[in-house]
Amino acid sequence: MAAKGKDLNDLFLDTLKDIYYAEKQIMKALPKMAKAANSPKLRAAFEKHLAETEGQVERLEQVFELLDKPARGKTCDAIMGILDEGKEIMDEYKGTEALDAGLLAAAQAVEHYEISRYGTLKTWAGMLGMKDAVKLIDQTLQQEKNTDVSLTKLAETEVNYEAAA
Ligand SMILES: [Fe+2]
Numbered sequence: 001m002a003a004k005g006k007d008l009n010d011l012f013l014d015t016l017k018d019i020y021y022a023e024k025q026i027m028k029a030l031p032k033m034a035k036a037a038n039s040p041k042l043r044a045a046f047e048k049h050l051a052e053t054e055g056q057v058e059r060l061e062q063v064f065e066l067l068d069k070p071a072r073g074k075t076c077d078a079i080m081g082i083l084d085e086g087k088e089i090m091d092e093y094k095g096t097e098a099l100d101a102g103l104l105a106a107a108q109a110v111e112h113y114e115i116s117r118y119g120t121l122k123t124w125a126g127m128l129g130m131k132d133a134v135k136l137i138d139q140t141l142q143q144e145k146n147t148d149v150s151l152t153k154l155a156e157t158e159v160n161y162e163a164a165a
């Protein structure tokens with residue numbers, strides 16, 4: 001038998017704190033990535049997503065409010081690792097034709113992490129009967145998915161070719 005005492009409510013709150021921490025780190029990283037990007041389209045994509053991310057943080061704060069809990073982050077090692085890899089690309093590929101392709105790929109790793117987290121949170125919120133939270137989380141989930149699709153298009157139509165040229 002597993003130890004008793006923790007349930008889906010705890011998992012939901014812990015995961016909410018994880019993604020809240022992650023979004024705040026992403027908010028710090030995106031301006032640096034935008035500044036580093038050579039392609040104006042890639043820079044614009046990062047800037048657009050930075051604005052969306054600010055709204056996502058606010059939505060998370062609304063979910064904390066629904067739970068009657070203070071909005072608090074919990075260190076997320078996964079996002080730190082993913083963002084560190086992005087920093088490595090910026091350092092190691094600075095001034096090269098391949099920089100944008102590397103930056104874009106790093107950004108997609110971030111999106112995929114977020115899609116995983118928000119997908120789980122949406123399902124759990126549904127199971128916990130939190131309809132308003134499901135709506136809020138789904139809005140963000142759709143933004144993350146759209147961002148991922150836009151980045152794929154940009155990679156396939158432009159950025160990867162510059163790296164290969
Ligand atoms: Fe996000």
Ligand SMILES: [Fe+2]
Pocket residue numbers: 049110111114144147
């Ligand atoms: Fe995102």
